[in-house]
Every structure is written in C-alpha cells, then in structure tokens.
Amino acid sequence: MKTELSPRAKVLVYGTMCVLLIPFVFPTWWMVTSSFKPVSDIFAFPPQLIPRSFDFTTYGQVFTLQPFAKQYWNSAYIAAVVTAGTMGISSMAGYAFARIRFPFANAIFMVVLLGLLIPSEVTIVPLFQLFLKLGMVNTHWPLILVPIFGAPSVFATFVMRQFFISLPVELEEAARVDGLSRFKIFTRIALPLARPALASVAIFTFLHSWNLYLEPIVFLSSADKFTLPQALTQFTDAYGGPMWNIQLAAATLTALPVLIVFIIAQKHFVEGLAHTGLKG
Amino acid sequence: MSAGHKTQFWTIARRDSAAGYLFIAPQLAGIVTFVLLPLCLVFWYSLHEWNVLANTFNYTGAQNYRMLLEDPSLPAVLGSTALFSLGLVVLNMSLALLLAVLLNQKLRGIAVFRTLFFSPVVVSLVAWTIVWGFLLQKNGGINGMLLFLGIEGPNWLREPVTAMISVIVVQVFKNVGLNMILFLAALQSVPNELYEAARIDGAPPFKQFRRITLPMISPTILLTSIITIVGSLQVFAQIAVLTQGGPGVSTTVLVYYLYQQAFQFHFFGYGSTLSILLFVIVACLTFAQWQLRKRIVFYEN
Numbered sequence: 001m002k003t004e005l006s007p008r009a010k011v012l013v014y015g016t017m018c019v020l021l022i023p024f025v026f027p028t029w030w031m032v033t034s035s036f037k038p039v040s041d042i043f044a045f046p047p048q049l050i051p052r053s054f055d056f057t058t059y060g061q062v063f064t065l066q067p068f069a070k071q072y073w074n075s076a077y078i079a080a081v082v083t084a085g086t087m088g089i090s091s092m093a094g095y096a097f098a099r100i101r102f103p104f105a106n107a108i109f110m111v112v113l114l115g116l117l118i119p120s121e122v123t124i125v126p127l128f129q130l131f132l133k134l135g136m137v138n139t140h141w142p143l144i145l146v147p148i149f150g151a152p153s154v155f156a157t158f159v160m161r162q163f164f165i166s167l168p169v170e171l172e173e174a175a176r177v178d179g180l181s182r183f184k185i186f187t188r189i190a191l192p193l194a195r196p197a198l199a200s201v202a203i204f205t206f207l208h209s210w211n212l213y214l215e216p217i218v219f220l221s222s223a224d225k226f227t228l229p230q231a232l233t234q235f236t237d238a239y240g241g242p243m244w245n246i247q248l249a250a251a252t253l254t255a256l257p258v259l260i261v262f263i264i265a266q267k268h269f270v271e272g273l274a275h276t277g278l279k280g
Numbered sequence: 281m282s283a284g285h286k287t288q289f290w291t292i293a294r295r296d297s298a299a300g301y302l303f304i305a306p307q308l309a310g311i312v313t314f315v316l317l318p319l320c321l322v323f324w325y326s327l328h329e330w331n332v333l334a335n336t337f338n339y340t341g342a343q344n345y346r347m348l349l350e351d352p353s354l355p356a357v358l359g360s361t362a363l364f365s366l367g368l369v370v371l372n373m374s375l376a377l378l379l380a381v382l383l384n385q386k387l388r389g390i391a392v393f394r395t396l397f398f399s400p401v402v403v404s405l406v407a408w409t410i411v412w413g414f415l416l417q418k419n420g421g422i423n424g425m426l427l428f429l430g431i432e433g434p435n436w437l438r439e440p441v442t443a444m445i446s447v448i449v450v451q452v453f454k455n456v457g458l459n460m461i462l463f464l465a466a467l468q469s470v471p472n473e474l475y476e477a478a479r480i481d482g483a484p485p486f487k488q489f490r491r492i493t494l495p496m497i498s499p500t501i502l503l504t505s506i507i508t509i510v511g512s513l514q515v516f517a518q519i520a521v522l523t524q525g526g527p528g529v530s531t532t533v534l535v536y537y538l539y540q541q542a543f544q545f546h547f548f549g550y551g552s553t554l555s556i557l558l559f560v561i562v563a564c565l566t567f568a569q570w571q572l573r574k575r576i577v578f579y580e581n
Contacts, residue, residue, distance in 0.1 A: 005385060005386075005387070010387060013382055013385050013387060014387070016382060017382055017393050020378075020379065020382075020397075021393070021396055021397070023449075023453045024396060024397055024399065024400055024453055024457075025396055025399070027400075027408065027411045027412060027415065027453075028399070028400075028403060028411070030411060030414075030415060030421055031407065031410075031411040031414075034414070043417070043419045043420065043424075045419075045424050045427065046424065046428065047421050047424040047425065089306050089307050089310070090307065092303040092304070092306070092307075093303060093304045093306070093307035093308075095303060096299070096300045096303035096304045097304065100296055100297075100299060100300035100303065101293075101296060101297075101300070102296065102297040102300030102301060103297060105300065108304060108308060111308070111311065111316075112304075112307060112308065112311050114311070114315065114316065115311050115315050116566060117559075117562065117563045117566050117567070118315055118319055118559060118562075118563075119510075119513075119514050119558075119559075119562055121514055121516065121535050121538065121555070121558060122319070122322065122555045122556075122558050122559040122562070123314070123315065123318035123319060123322060123555070124538075124539075124542070124555070125322055125325060125542050125548055125551050125552050125555060126317075126318035126319075126321035126322050126325065126552075127314065127318050128543075129321070129548075130317075130318065130321075145310075145314070146314050148310070149306065149307065149309065149310020149311070149313065149314055150310050150311065150313075150314030150315055151311075151314070151315050153307065153310065154307075154311070157307055181295075181299075182295070182296065182299035182303075183299065186303075207401075207402065210404060211404060211405040211406070211517070213405065213406060213516060213517035213520070214516045214517070214535075214539065217520075218539075218543055228404065228406075229404065229405065229406035229407075229517065230406075232406050232407060232410055233406065233410070233521055242410075242413075242414075244414055247410050247414075248410065248411065248414065251404070251406070251407035251410050251411060252407075254404045254406075254407045255403045255404045255407040255408070258402050258403070258404065259399065259402060259403060262399065262402040263395065263399075266395050266398070269398075269401075269402060270394070270395075270398055270461055
C-alpha cells in the first residue's frame, strides 16, 4: 500500500479527491460569496460562483436587524469561560483519578463516568425546571454551569485522566521527596507537562460551547441574550421566511474566525480532535 | 490544635486522601447536581401528567408509559430515528474509509486535502446547516447545478424521502472528517510486512484491502460505528433548522420529538417519558461500546 503509485493511479487519486472535495469546500465558499450578493442575484440562474459585485450592505444589516455584536460577545465570552472552567475542573479531577490514592476513588470515578451515558438532551426537562426555580432562565448561567460541571466536562476529565496515567510518575516523586504539596506538584509539574492534552480539551470544549443550540433555545428568550447559533436563524422577513443573504453574512461572521484559527493551527486541531473528540 | 498533634494526624496518606477529595469535589458536585439529580427527576416527572399551561401536576403512575406504547406518532418517529441513524452511520463509515484510503497514499500535497476534508468539523454547526438549507431550496444552488445538466431537481426539504436524505447528507459532510482521521490512524498502524508478504504472493491491491486492511481495522470500524450512532441520536440543530421535523414527521427524530412535546406543546410529563426512552437507547449503545472496547483492548494486548 505504501509503494509509489503509477502516474495513471496518481491522476485517478487526485481526480477522485478533487471531486469528493466539492461538498466539503463548496458550501463554505457559497456562504461567503453569496453573502456579498444583492437579493436579486441570490437565486440567479446560472448560479454565480463569483459574485458580480460586492455588496457590503448585508453586513451592515446584520448588525442593525439584531443586536448581533452583543450576541457575538455572548457566544465568545460563554465559550471562553466554559473552556477555561472545564480545563481547570477536569484537569484537577483527571489528575486525582490518575495519581492520587484515596478511598472509593474507583467507585467515584464510575459515578462520574455515568455522565458519558447520559446525554444532556435526556436531562433538559429537569434542568429547565431547576434553573427556573433558581431564577436563572433567560440568563447565561445554564449555558456556563452545565457544560463546566455537568456531563460535557466528563469527557474532558476522562481525556485528562488518560493523559496523566501515561505520564511517568518518577517526575513527581522527586518533588514529593522534597516535600512539595500535592497542589504544588499538580500546578508546577504535572500541569505544564499536560499542555497537549489541555490543548485538545480546549479545542473540543470551545467548539462544543460555540455550537450549542438546544440549550440556548430552551433557556434564552430575549434577543440580547441570544448566542450566535440561535441568532443566525432569527434573520427572517415579516412572513417568517429567511432573509438569505443576511443570514449568510451572519453565518460567515460566525464561521470564518474559527476556520481561520483552524487553518493556522490545523495540526493541533486534527490531532487533538481525532485523539479525543470521538463524537458523532 | 497543637503542631505535634497536627503532624500525627496529617500523615502523608491522609493528606493525599484529602487532596484527592478536594481535587474531584467540583466535578463530583457538578455530576450530582446537573446529571444524577436531573436523571432521577426526569424519571419522577415521567410518572406525572404535567401540563405547564394548564398548571396541572398529577401523579399518574405508568400512564405516560402506556401513552408511549399507544402514541400514534411514535412508531413513525422511531422509524425516522432508525432510518436517520442507519443512513448516517453507513454513509459516514463508507465515506470516511474511502477518504482515509485516499489520504493514506504517498502523494504531494496530501496534507492540504486532509485539511480541506476536515474543515467542516470546525465550521459553526448552524452556519453550515443554513448554507445547506440555502443550497437545497427549490431554486437553490444544487438544483441550479442540476439544471445545467438538464435535470430538474426536487424540492429537497419539502418531500419526505429527499428531506431525510438531505439531513443525513448535511450531517455526514459536517463530521465525517473526524472518523476519516481515526481510520487514517488505523490504516497507518497496519504493519507493512503484511502487505509485502501479500505482494510477494502476487495478491492484487483489492484483495490486499479485503484480506488484510479490512480485518486489521475492523475493531476501529466497529467502535466508531457505535460512537457515530450515539452521536446521531443527539442530532437536533440540523433538523430544527432544515426541516423542523417535516414534512409530516418524516424527519422527526426522537430528540426533536422530545423537544416538541416538552417545550412546544408543554407536556413535560410525556416529554420526560421520551427522555427516559432516549436514555435507555443511548445507555445500551454506550455500554455495548465499553464492553467491546474492553474485549478489543484485551485482544490487542
């Protein structure tokens, strides 16, 4: 399988890949280019692969029809807090489950792993009631607290535990002999070594929070509280029909920054997500 | 408390235990509050007739479960769910394998292809879904392309069969990159000597693939299949944005039906019963995956 391919086979492989690429790459291209098209051109036939003119007014409308800047901030800060919080909570828990001996550690680990068995869709009804009682409906608290402490962070804990188990224990033993406390060993020795695992956790936690959809539409009801995925679907005309070019402009603003970060750091993304982000 | 007493009580083992509990405390408290307690509550709710609008909350025992069995929509919903999950897993696995085999070739620029095939994974889910919704309109981009070839395309999202195909395909292209990378890693871990031996025996490439590659990576395929099915049972945004479960209930998968019953029709009791159903299905699949993984790890060792 690893031999040099014949020139004919090479052409075949390149050709197949280029054809297969279309449904992967074309939608993103179509999203960006259509967002610059005036409404009259958006369903034009023949389809315009490159827009005839660049119309930036749609981008202005994105910000006037919805509090889009506020919604952007909501998504960004929630994702940032959730990512930082998850990294903290799950690296600590993962470290303890991997390294520290304490009574019932295995039993507790099993309880924590139950989080993997119970997708958040299952518990959405009682969670809604819970946050209703706490007066936190139509606030960002449910979107922050549940991912950091609840089921979504269990996967991160599992990843961190696997990483710390693979770390040679000798590195820490010297520090223990010197009388360093557990907390110091964790923050000064173990955590700096865990950077690759932390990067994976950060990437998939951020993407998970950034893409959250069911939770925002269940918990949030006022436009200035909305997150981006929810806001994108709100650009509709008086009849409830989507205003396509404006939706696409908003979608472009949502997707492009992450895509650019991905292209810059693609090796981390691919490896990080493939090793850990085993999600459908 | 005197210093001497302190050193006696706080032995290294005790200090370690205390540290261990402190380290896991936030996570454990979170699981209890946001997972285990809600799971008990969802079961408790499922035993009640609960309509928020009418403000009724009455214990009705197993009545919601009887309703589940008699619900005229449920067979269709479970059918859509099964069709969606099966279609998704078959298409996802085959495409991921094909892409992994192609990317496993020693060719110039292969890393660029890998990046591009992977890129939809990082595109915002709803943004991706909106573009596809736009492309799949009656007069949208896909039918425009088809018209070039002289084919008049259907109104993809408005007819039961094409709507189901659409939601599956949109989801496959979004996430197949993850499985592609897993398969690529599996392919690269197949020992080269096996292929060399086969070549000496004169086995053609297709036979090598069937007799060596497939058996060697079948554990990965099996595990990823289950993970993909579990993931497919949680698909919500794509359905909500593309079809709202329609036309009829043709794309109403279980999660979407649960959302409708609980948050659109305000039947929290029945919605909770549907949650229990979803939980049982996901738990069985995840459990099967763990068992399988244990056996495979054992087998590999």
